[in-house]
Amino acid sequence: MEHILIGNHPSIQKIRELIAMVSDTAFNVLLLGETGTGKEVVARLLHQASSRRNKKFIKVNCAALPLTLLESELFGYEKGAFTGALHSKPGKFELASDGVILLDEIGDMPLVLQAKLLHVLQSGEFNRLGGTQDVKVNSWVISSTNHDLEKDMAQGLFREDLYYRLNIIKVELPALWERREDIPLLTGHFLHKCQQELNLDVPLTLDSDILELFQEYHWPGNVRELANTVLRLAVGDDPEKVKGELAKNMLMDGLTPPKGFISTRPEPAIGDGEKENDQTGGIRSLKDIKSEAAGYIERKTIMHALNMTGWNKRKAAKLLKISYKTLFYKMDDFGIGQEA
Ligand SMILES: Nc1ncnc2c1ncn2[C@@H]1O[C@H](COP(=O)(O)OP(=O)(O)OP(=O)(O)O)[C@@H](O)[C@H]1O
Numbered sequence: 001m002e003h004i005l006i007g008n009h010p011s012i013q014k015i016r017e018l019i020a021m022v023s024d025t026a027f028n029v030l031l032l033g034e035t036g037t038g039k040e041v042v043a044r045l046l047h048q049a050s051s052r053r054n055k056k057f058i059k060v061n062c063a064a065l066p067l068t069l070l071e072s073e074l075f076g077y078e079k080g081a082f083t084g085a086l087h088s089k090p091g092k093f094e095l096a097s098d099g100v101i102l103l104d105e106i107g108d109m110p111l112v113l114q115a116k117l118l119h120v121l122q123s124g125e126f127n128r129l130g131g132t133q134d135v136k137v138n139s140w141v142i143s144s145t146n147h148d149l150e151k152d153m154a155q156g157l158f159r160e161d162l163y164y165r166l167n168i169i170k171v172e173l174p175a176l177w178e179r180r181e182d183i184p185l186l187t188g189h190f191l192h193k194c195q196q197e198l199n200l201d202v203p204l205t206l207d208s209d210i211l212e213l214f215q216e217y218h219w220p221g222n223v224r225e226l227a228n229t230v231l232r233l234a235v236g237d238d239p240e241k242v243k244g245e246l247a248k249n250m251l252m253d254g255l256t257p258p259k260g261f262i263s264t265r266p267e268p269a270i271g272d273g274e275k276e277n278d279q280t281g282g283i284r285s286l287k288d289i290k291s292e293a294a295g296y297i298e299r300k301t302i303m304h305a306l307n308m309t310g311w312n313k314r315k316a317a318k319l320l321k322i323s324y325k326t327l328f329y330k331m332d333d334f335g336i337g338q339e340a
Pocket residue numbers: 004005006007033034035036037038039040041042145146223224227
């Protein structure tokens with residue numbers, strides 16, 4: 001699949017130049033930027049532009065697995081290394097040999113594993129878990145995160161020495177609102193993509209008022225949110241509903257939607273039940289939305305603390321400044337740890 005980075009903003013043009021410059025160096029690259037800004041697109045472009053393009057591109061999500069699983073995922077294991085290791089298995093570093101390994105969400109890597117990764121990168125080799133044979137690291141290491149690593153380092157959550165090792169080349173992806181002049185171009189690109197995917201002969205278009213709102217909207221989910229919104233409209237989602245949602249998001253984030261986009265429908269009274277909701281055209285109460293958002297952030301923060309401490313609940317509770325018991329109940333409430 002061909003990957004492309006759409007945009008004429010100077011920051012994007014610079015990134016394109018950088019990709020061309022570093023693609024054959026295999027210098028470690030650190031990709032920084034908010035969610036949905038195109039970090040993975042850049043990683044794949046680096047791979048595509050390099051002489052490694054015919055070798056593997058392997059992505060490891062460092063936030064998705066608890067410590068021990070992530071360690072064996074990265075470095076592999078020998079038969080008998082732990083209970084249940086019935087066969088030996090190569091890790092992602094070995095699989096990405098001569099190719100590219102993308103350490104996605106590196107900011108969520110537990111500290112213990114950060115130390116091991118640093119050691120591996122310094123020595124250029126490692127052993128599979130339970131193994132004795134040295135395996136050379138010759139994959140191109142690209143890492144990405146939406147964390148503010150400088151802040152994480154100041155709080156002792158990310159190792160400074162590892163940061164400098166990974167950050168030989170730093171690429172910072174701007175938020176979409178910082179390059180809003182690219183919104184029409186990106187919208188056109190996603191419309192064209194939808195047209196092709198839906199096999200339509202006639203080009204897809206959007207009304208001028210929605211394009212106007214796109215230009216004013218703050219796009220907290222960045223390019224991904226724009227792509228999804230265009231797709232929703234392309235498959236026939238009610239434009240009025242979409243407009244209402246975007247305007248509501250702006251209000252929730254303390255911004256003023258452009259004139260004519262503020263919903264005139266009545267807000268449901270706080271505490272009112274379903275009967276009231278029926279008359280609100282799908283608009284939910286501020287209270288519901290707030291509590292849902294708070295829950296989402298709380299769950300994410302707990303997951304982060306658990307990952308940072310290698311799923312040590314006592315340490316995580318300390319980090320979160322809550323009691324062990326509270327953490328335990330919250331994990332239960334959010335269903336954390338039950339999926340493993
Ligand atoms: N400049 C761009 N041109 C075209 N498509 C883009 C661009 N930037 C992002 N996209 C698209 O937006 C979506 C999100 O991009 P990507 O997965 O690279 O984001 P990310 O920064 O890795 O986000 P996250 O931190 O959430 O993992 C993808 O579908 C990608 O193809």
